[in-house]
Amino acid sequence: MRDNLSSSRIDAGEETTELECLPYSVQHNDEGVCLLVRMGPYRILLDCGLGDISSLVKGLKNSARQRHLPLPADLVLISHAHPDHARGLLELHQAFPHLPIYASEVTSKLLSLNWLNQDLKSIPQFCQALPLRSPVEFKEGLVAELFPAGHLPGAVAILLTYTSQQRSYRLLYTGDFFLSNSRLVEGLRLEELRGLDLDALIIEGTYGTSRHPHRRNQENQLAERIHRAIAERCSVLLPTPALGLGQELLMLLRSHHHFTGRDLDIWVDGAVATGCDAYLELLPHLPASVQNFARHQPLFWDERVRPRVRRLQAEHRPNIGKSPCIVLTDSTSDFSQYCQADTGPWLILLPEKIDIKTKKQYPAPTTIESYLLAQHSDGPGTTQLIHNLRPQHVIFVHGSPAYLADLTGLEELQNRYHLHSPAAGVLVELPIGDTFLQPAAPETNYEGELTELGTGITITLPETITTDPRWRQFADTGLIEARWQGEEIVLRGLPQRELLNQNSDRFTWTDIECCGTCRYQRGQRCWNPNSPLYNFKVTLEGYCPAYEALNEDD
Numbered sequence: 001m002r003d004n005l006s007s008s009r010i011d012a013g014e015e016t017t018e019l020e021c022l023p024y025s026v027q028h029n030d031e032g033v034c035l036l037v038r039m040g041p042y043r044i045l046l047d048c049g050l051g052d053i054s055s056l057v058k059g060l061k062n063s064a065r066q067r068h069l070p071l072p073a074d075l076v077l078i079s080h081a082h083p084d085h086a087r088g089l090l091e092l093h094q095a096f097p098h099l100p101i102y103a104s105e106v107t108s109k110l111l112s113l114n115w116l117n118q119d120l121k122s123i124p125q126f127c128q129a130l131p132l133r134s135p136v137e138f139k140e141g142l143v144a145e146l147f148p149a150g151h152l153p154g155a156v157a158i159l160l161t162y163t164s165q166q167r168s169y170r171l172l173y174t175g176d177f178f179l180s181n182s183r184l185v186e187g188l189r190l191e192e193l194r195g196l197d198l199d200a201l202i203i204e205g206t207y208g209t210s211r212h213p214h215r216r217n218q219e220n221q222l223a224e225r226i227h228r229a230i231a232e233r234c235s236v237l238l239p240t241p242a243l244g245l246g247q248e249l250l251m252l253l254r255s256h257h258h259f260t261g262r263d264l265d266i267w268v269d270g271a272v273a274t275g276c277d278a279y280l281e282l283l284p285h286l287p288a289s290v291q292n293f294a295r296h297q298p299l300f301w302d303e304r305v306r307p308r309v310r311r312l313q314a315e316h317r318p319n320i321g322k323s324p325c326i327v328l329t330d331s332t333s334d335f336s337q338y339c340q341a342d343t344g345p346w347l348i349l350l351p352e353k354i355d356i357k358t359k360k361q362y363p364a365p366t367t368i369e370s371y372l373l374a375q376h377s378d379g380p381g382t383t384q385l386i387h388n389l390r391p392q393h394v395i396f397v398h399g400s401p402a403y404l405a406d407l408t409g410l411e412e413l414q415n416r417y418h419l420h421s422p423a424a425g426v427l428v429e430l431p432i433g434d435t436f437l438q439p440a441a442p443e444t445n446y447e448g449e450l451t452e453l454g455t456g457i458t459i460t461l462p463e464t465i466t467t468d469p470r471w472r473q474f475a476d477t478g479l480i481e482a483r484w485q486g487e488e489i490v491l492r493g494l495p496q497r498e499l500l501n502q503n504s505d506r507f508t509w510t511d512i513e514c515c516g517t518c519r520y521q522r523g524q525r526c527w528n529p530n531s532p533l534y535n536f537k538v539t540l541e542g543y544c545p546a547y548e549a550l551n552e553d554d
Contacts, residue, residue, distance in 0.1 A: 018162070018169055019200055019393075019430035023422050024055050026397040031424070032084040033398055035202065036073060039162035039169055042142050045073035046158065046173050046202070050088035053095065055425075071099045075138055078103035078127065079175025080155035081110035081243060090115055093126040100138075104146055105129040106154025106285050110278055113242055116271055132156070133192070150178035150187040151375055152244045153282055157188065159196065169432065172389065173202040176398065178374070179381045180215040183251035184279070186287050190388050190545070198391035200430050205396040205421075206353065208403025209379035209410065211512050212372065219252055222349075222371045226326065227258040229347040234367075235321045237338055237348045239331040239356050242271035244375060246328050247279050250300055250309060252373075253326065255293070264307040267320065268300070270330040273311050276300045321346065321364065331356045339364040379407070380514055380543030386413065387532045387544055393430045396421045402470055412533060412542050459491075488540070516540030519550045 024034040032049020034056075050056070056072045076092070076099060079085055089101060089111065103111070108127040112120050130136055135145045141163045146156040158173045172193070181187045212218065229236050240246035246268070253259050253266055268276060279286070283294055293299065302309050312320070312327070320327065321343030329338070331354060339346045341363035348368045350356050353376075358368055377385070386394055394417045396404045404421040413419055422428050448461040465471060474493035481492045515521045515538040520528035526538050531546035 017429045017431050018164065019171065019432060021200075021202065021395060021422070021428045021430065023397060023424050023426065023428075025050055025424050026422065027084055027399070032087060034088065035173070035397065037160065037171060037173075037202075039142065039160060039171065040164050042139055042162065043073040044142075044144075044160060045076040047079055047085040047175065048076065048088040048092050049082075049084040049086060053088050053091050056092070057095065071096050073099065074142075075099070076101040077144060077158050077173075078107055078111075079149070079158060079173065080104075080152045081107045081113065082152060082176065082241070083114050085175065086111055087114050089127070090118075090123065093124075097126075101127045102130050102144075103127050104132060104154045104156050106282055107156070108154075109282065110154060110243060113271070113275060113278060116242070116274060135161075147192050148186065148188065149175055150180070150182070150185055151176045153185055153279070153285060155185070157193070170196060170198050171200040171202065172196065172198055172391070174204055174385070176204055176206070176376055177385070179377050179385065180374075181287075182215065182375070183248050183255070184286055184290055188385075190385065193385075194388050196389060198389050199432050200393040200395065201386065201389055201391040202395045202397060203382065203386065204376065204398035205382060205404045205407045206376040206399050207374070207378045207382075208399060208406040210403075211380055211514060212374050212378040213512075215374070218373050219256070222373055223252060223256045223258045225349070225369070225371065226253075226347075230262075230264065230324045230326075232345075233324055234345045234347050235324050235338075235343065236326045237335060237346055238326065238328045239333060239335070239348070240272055240328060240351065241331055241354065242275040243278075244275075245351060245354075245373065246272035247276055247300075248373065248375075249328060250276065251290075253307065254302075254309065259307050261306050265325045266307050266309045267312040267316065267325060267327045268309065268329075269312040269327065270333060272328050272330060335359070336362055339366050380512075382407065383410065383413065384543055384545060386417065390532075391417065392432060393418045393420065395428060400469070402468060410539060410542070412536060412538055415536060513543060513547050513549070514540065515542040515544075515547075517550050519548050520546075 018040050020038045022036040024036060025031045027033045027049065032051065033047045034050050035046040037044045037046060078089065078101065092099065093101065108129045111127055112123060115123060130146055132146050132148060135143045137143045143161045145159045147159065149155045149157040155175060155177070157175060157177060160171045160173070162169045177188045178185070179187045179190070226236050238249055240249060250266070250268065280299060283291060283299065290299070297305050300309055301311065317337070320338055321340060324344065327338055335348060335358065339362035343364045345365040346362070346367070348358065348366060350358070350368065350370045352370050352372050394413065396407050396419070407413065408419045408421050420428050446461055446465045448459055451458045451460070473495060476493060476495045479494040481494055482489050515526065520526055520531065521538060524537055524540065526533040526536055526544070528534055528546050531544045533542070533544050
């Protein structure tokens, strides 16, 4: 690893690029996100989701000119308070108490929820709050500005500008972002970021190129599943992280027509309840619709209005599950404490993209299913943001290697941007305006054979396709679903959980806003003069802001 962004070269006076990025961690597993960016002479640490900061300390010890590097960076900027972006901050502050750490005002108040196993009174307020949409100059020529990014209260996209004698350089780090509005957070506003003239964009790729139904459809599908479970005299267990998803679920359950006025108890346990208390202190920072809701009834804790929402206390536990109820608890909890032998049947609903450990069997009859309530933008949302910003370089982080490879393999991106998907410890140099040869796209297509038989059709694919880690999920049951997409057929594996829930609502491609359903797509090319993809070859799953639905007449 080239530690500290080639600091020894800088000290020696060698010629370097003005922009570089060294990822200490890009969350390919559960390691969190931590990126070191160099802009001219300055080093900026973006997020610190490391469970162990030894890689940062090791970089200093291995430096050839350690006496000039008393700190691992000149400053630290935090995108939001989720553990995979912030869990290492306390250890970082303890190791380097003079290292300045900044975040939005809301994030600075939520950070302490990462260390609930410690005495919070003993933790100093080490994070300094920054205003939104206001440029702040930290060093001569180095300016940062924060823009709301959706996803979680206080989450921001960070715009860094460095001005040298020759020119200005601009880099945007999205952190985790979400274009859609959710129950408690307004989505990222594209109009605030258009026209930034970016040189580099560091963007998350959590969902790769996958496409999701609209957020309201996701909520309705989840509410419908919980509604059916309660009607069948089944209790529902919803394990979630402490911040974000749990509070979104509570607001959905309190305001959805399936549950308003219903004689039902919703219990909240563990750190999820602590997260609710933290949200209540941030009410002035939440959307106006949420503030208006809170004027008429409590946001979370309410024993008067049905459904009743209560904190789960020790005296309540013996009766939990003896009549249908809903329990929100920590994703790390032992679910056996709820699914007791003397309780009724349970439905455990697990959120997609969050690794939650479950047992094969519980004392009570238990069904385990998954659901989608996305907190990140999907593939079309990711490409939409890129096309609106038009940077020279795009760096993908925060996602599985396979999903990030899908993004870097998109022809609509390869034709227009310099794409990077670095592993941890691999330095990315970002030359601006220089000739840059795009590396070959990863192989994502597999040739096979199709044989028509009297009673069916056989499709044969090469064995190499099974080396992709996604194959196991695709081939889980050996059953597939096929559907037409324009002139092509799309195959999808049917997992066990979906087969067990035959009544689940699955969206179809007609629900998706993509090039395949756009009126201006013909022959896999875009013919809309108002689109940034005009006259380019497009993938059918692609998306742009100029999308218009295909009319039945067309």
